[in-house]
Amino acid sequence: MKRRDFLLLSAATLAGCHLPPPVFSDAAKISTALPDADDWQRLAQQLTGDLLFPAADDYNRLKKAANARYDEVPTAVIIRCQTAADVQHAVRFIRQYQLPFTVRSGGHSYTGLSSTSGVLLDIGLLNLISLRQNIASIGAGAKLGDVYATLGLQQRSIPAGSCASVGIAGLVLGGGLGIADRRFGLTCDALRRVELVTATGELIYCSNTEHPELFWALRGGGGGQFGIATQFEFDTFATAPIRNYIGRYPLKDGNQVLAVWQQWLKTLPDEIWSQATVWFNGQQDSKPEIQLRACSMGHPALLSQHWYQLALQLGSVWSEVDMQDHQYLDFMLTDCDGLEMPECKLPNQHERGQLKRVAMAGSSDIFNDYLPLSALHHLLNAIRKRHRDGFRGGLMLTSMGGAIRRVPPGHSAFAHRAAVLSAQYLFSGPVGTPEAMLQEGAVWVNQMRKQMRRWSSNGAYLNYTDALIKDWPQAYYGDNYVALQQLKRQYDPDNLFRFAQSIQPA
Ligand SMILES: Cc1cc2nc3c(=O)[nH]c(=O)nc-3n(C[C@H](O)[C@H](O)[C@H](O)COP(=O)(O)OP(=O)(O)OC[C@H]3O[C@@H](n4cnc5c(N)ncnc54)[C@H](O)[C@@H]3O)c2cc1C
CATH class of the missing domain: 3.30.43.10 (Uridine Diphospho-n-acetylenolpyruvylglucosamine Reductase, domain 2)
Structure with a gap:
């Protein structure tokens, strides 16, 4: 040196x-x-x-x-x-x-x-992935793209997120939302075993039979809290082709579109996942739209029947609808289109990585009930104002429920089992976006959360961390916080693993 x-x-x-x-x-x-x-x-x-x-x-x-x-x-x-x-x-x-x-x-x-x-x-180099008797062994440094690509070759997968460069470790330790979660549960629900280095440098294994209470905490209790995961074992499911619908609707009709969409969500079987998004790029003359997406793996006819019902109910609203069938891997690796796997990484993750980085801030809400018209009005007015004022921003409302909700609340540290919807409020800009602008975006996303407080469970998704949430123990962990504090005392009494919003030993 x-x-x-x-x-x-x-x-x-x-x-x-x-x-x-x-x-x-x-x-x-x-x-x-x-x-x-x-x-x-x-x-x-x-x-x-x-x-x-x-x-x-x-x-x-x-x-x-x-x-x-x-x-x-x-x-x-x-x-x-x-x-x-x-x-x-x-x-x-x-x-x-x-x-x-x-x-x-x-x-x-x-x-x-x-x-x-x-x-x-x-730990990015700890990234080996293998499959044996339908159980996937995944190094904690693996990225989702490699997980899908490797398991997909054997027509298997795990329920996980949509972005190829996201790490399996951060995702699973905080829960793990994705298009298969209503059917197969969160990423952490598919977890069988974790290899973990503790605060004293010991290598231990956590599962339902080994350190079961710590295994409970590692399923939704968040990264960087109890130790460093080095390997995971997951149950896998058999993959099948995916049908995907995208409908685009004018933002001015947003209240009606989201009201109908939510009614429709109530009728959905677990095989169908859906999301509503709005993005605006800071240019006041652009015309933001609401995009509704719905997809299903292996049940194309079921999805089409349901989508037809949605289209009927939205008949009076102008729309543009696109339907496509994809092979499972092509769909999950959309980010990697035209790239080899080493290229389908961020440049900091691999010397050949070609995916683009952004500067961003986000926040989230958890809703245990669908939003009444007054809440939609409030939400969309705030979104329209942000657009009119010429700022960047985004909103994502994502269906939850199904298999996520069937897991009893105390079964793992993931606190939001009763949710029917999650919301994500986002600000993002190119690399080099000035910090003042990012700070303004961080305040805006946090304010969105405050504005929706009347209708939310007050929960926030731990993987969409927001440093401005003051009551974060309640928001991220709900009733599980006290038990997590006791486990922190047991496994990391000296609080080696700590940061501004980390669990404090009891
Ligand atoms: C573009 C984008 C797309 C996303 N898509 C989804 C999605 O579809 N579904 C979803 O649920 N979430 C999604 N997320 C959120 C994502 O789950 C979280 O940001 C997650 O924490 C990322 O994990 P990571 O390993 O990439 O991050 P990191 O920043 O590496 O880690 C996150 C936290 O975990 C800790 N950590 C990392 N590795 C370990 C380890 N081995 N052991 C213990 N602690 C560790 C870190 O110290 C940090 O505190 C997305 C985020 C982005 C930016």
Whole structure:
């Protein structure tokens, strides 16, 4: 390590963590000094993966997360873990020297939770995927695109999200919403077993029979809280072709469209998933529209029958409807159209990655009842105003229920089993969007949540983190928070894994 790098690291180590340092129960093993160059050298020798300081080739590429809002965070050192043993060595080292750190799988955290000015533990290389007797074994650094591509070759899949570059770890630990969730449950509902490095660097396994209470917490309790997952085992389902409808309607008719759409959602079998979206790009003369989507895997006729009913009820509203049938893999890998799998990554995830990064902020709402007309009026007025004022923004309303709701509320740490709809409020701009603009967007998405408070459960989806939510324990975890705090006390009493909105040990 060069002296300049070491000085930079030391400065970041001292200044990087704004949270109070933990008081370790095994104080005898804790060093009060910062690691020196020899200590780093020793760590490097223990690792199969790499230790990268700011002067290293690739450092600038690898330090960036998916959200360009955090590009300027001056990461001191990157540990690229290649094996679970690497993660164990790294955790023990971080603990010994009390270094600020975070862990990154896909790097999509909305609030930059996988960016740090201290040590970045990048587990992206722990990405092996295999299938045996219909059980998928997935390295915690794998991206959803690779998961779909590898399992899809054997006509199997897991219920998960829609974006190829999202990491399996962050997704499953926070729950995992996607087009198959009403039929097969959340990503975390398909989880059978987790390999995890604890706060003391021990490698343990969590399942219904091994550390079952921690397994409960890992299904919806969120990333970066109880340990570092290194591998997951999932139940899989057999894939089938997907039929997809998209209907476009003028935003001015939005109240009627969403009212009819919600009535229609109530009639849907679990085989059908649906979403309503509105996007506007900040140009006042553009004409935003409401887009309704519905898709079904393996039940094309059922979907067409239902869509026909929706179209009948919306007959008086101008629309443009598109229906397409897709092979399962083509549909799930839409992001990768024309790209080979290494190219279907963000540039920071793979040197050949060609997917585009954005700077963004988001927030969410959980609704346990469908929205009455007064709520739709309120929601769409706020959206129309945002458009009229010439700002960027987006709204996504997504069907929940079905298999998600059939899991009893206390069965896992995911708190929103009773939901019928989730809402996502989004602001996004190109790489280089000024921070002032991003802050304005973050305030707007949070205000959308406040405006809908009267009708929401007050819940928020943990994977759409919003740093401005004040009552976050209740919003993310609901009644599960107290149990999660007790587990935190049991598995991470010194609060090694901590950030602004992390679970506090009881
Ligand atoms: C473009 C985009 C599309 C999305 N689509 C969906 C979707 O369809 N469905 C959905 O449910 N969500 C979706 N999300 C939200 C997504 O689930 C969360 O952002 C999730 O946290 C991303 O996981 P990651 O591994 O990519 O992120 P990271 O930023 O790497 O990790 C997220 C959090 O988990 C921690 N973490 C990472 N790896 C580990 C590990 N191995 N062990 C323990 N903790 C870890 C991090 O420290 C951080 O706190 C989307 C987000 C974006 C930006």
